[in-house]
Amino acid sequence: MNLFRPYFDIQSWKLKKLIAELLTDERHILIIGQTASGKTTFTKALLGICTNFLVLDFNDEYEVLPIKIEQKIRDCFGIYLRLLEPSIPQEMLSLLLKYEENYDEALLQASALYDLKVVNALRLRRNSFNRIRENFRYEIPVVKLNKVDIDTRIPYAAAVIADRLAFNREPEAIIIEEAQCFRDSLSFLAEEGRKRFKKLIFVTNNPSSIPEGVLYNSNVLVFRSLPVIKFKLGILERWFRPEKLRQGEFYCIIPGEKIRKYRVRL
Numbered sequence: 001m002n003l004f005r006p007y008f009d010i011q012s013w014k015l016k017k018l019i020a021e022l023l024t025d026e027r028h029i030l031i032i033g034q035t036a037s038g039k040t041t042f043t044k045a046l047l048g049i050c051t052n053f054l055v056l057d058f059n060d061e062y063e064v065l066p067i068k069i070e071q072k073i074r075d076c077f078g079i080y081l082r083l084l085e086p087s088i089p090q091e092m093l094s095l096l097l098k099y100e101e102n103y104d105e106a107l108l109q110a111s112a113l114y115d116l117k118v119v120n121a122l123r124l125r126r127n128s129f130n131r132i133r134e135n136f137r138y139e140i141p142v143v144k145l146n147k148v149d150i151d152t153r154i155p156y157a158a159a160v161i162a163d164r165l166a167f168n169r170e171p172e173a174i175i176i177e178e179a180q181c182f183r184d185s186l187s188f189l190a191e192e193g194r195k196r197f198k199k200l201i202f203v204t205n206n207p208s209s210i211p212e213g214v215l216y217n218s219n220v221l222v223f224r225s226l227p228v229i230k231f232k233l234g235i236l237e238r239w240f241r242p243e244k245l246r247q248g249e250f251y252c253i254i255p256g257e258k259i260r261k262y263r264v265r266l
Contacts, residue, residue: 003063007041008048010265018252018262019046022219023173025254028190028200030179030214032207033223038248039203042221043175046201051172054143054164056157061177070137073159076128076166080207083158084125086184092122096146128152132159154181161189165196174200180209181245187213207232220253235259 006015022029023046040061047053055062056202074199082187136148138160145153157176174193176182179202183190186202190213193200202218204210207229215233222229223241233253240259242251248264 001065002048002050003065004044004047006044006048007044010266011045012263015045015262015264019049019081019155019162020048021200021254023049025219026194027255028193028214029221030210030218030220031201031203031221031223032205032210032229033225033250034205036247037223037225037245038204038250038264038266039221039223039246041179041266042223043203044203045264046234047173047175050173052170053175054160055142055175056145056160058145058153059176060144064139064142064144071139071140071163073133073138073163074126074167075133076159076162077126079162079165079219080129080158081122081125082160083182083185084186084190085122088122102195112214128155129184131158132156134262138163157181165192165198171197171199173201175201175203177203179204180206183209183211187211190214190217216255219251219255222253224251 008019011019029046031039031043043055044062047055073103132155136156136159138156142155143160146155149158160176161176164172176189179186192198202210202214207215207225220233222233222242222245224245224247227241227243229242229264230236230240235253237259245251246263248266250262250264252260252262
């Protein structure tokens with residue numbers, strides 16, 4: 001049973017056709033818009049025809065099935081670390097993963113090559129990941145991160161994403177609400193997702209946090225936004241007025257095609 005099917009069924013044939021095209025396109029999807037502009041409703045409509053998906057729900061906006069399937073976080077520390085510490089030198093990451101079974105030894109060797117503050121920060125990351133593995137179970141297909149303390153939601157979300165990338169090789173759509181929280185890791189996430197058969201749907205109200213590599217290599221949906229998004233996207237047409245969009249209206253920007261305007265029924 002797909003609880004989101006009704007959101008898809010009430011849409012116009014034009015929007016249904018667009019959703020089907022977006023899901024079959026190999027590129028990821030980036031959804032930009034202000035709060036209450038219609039982003040989440042569109043995402044639910046999209047999920048209405050997805051057979052395999054996972055939602056990171058930060059704000060308790062998605063329905064869940066009465067029957068809950070729980071998944072344990074497995075040992076995917078390498079990807080978890082890349083998501084939270086994207087600036088870590090590749091040599092250090094390789095060293096940490098080489099001694100993954102003896103992390104203290106890895107840190108000891110790293111301390112001879114890198115700043116001690118960095119090494120200690122990574123030790124804290126490992127300790128926090130171990131606590132998440134011991135105490136956290138996430139529910140499929142909607143991960144209710146609003147139940148987690150606000151200060152630890154991002155590490156928990158990173159652990160879930162890392163687990164899906166490392167161990168679930170089935171084609172899957174992953175909806176990442178509050179995508180701006182992973183701003184420095186989005187390029188890595190997009191590339192790894194593509195390699196591992198994941199269709200990523202990034203949802204954000206802060207386009208300035210989105211790396212150009214993600215912005216220019218995704219199909220972009222622009223809901224009501226400030227005018228600055230025009231320049232961020234490099235669009236100069238005077239009729240492109242995202243600040244004038246009504247709730248539910250959005251522009252669809254697919255590379256190589258004309259920009260088209262749609263409306264999602266709320």
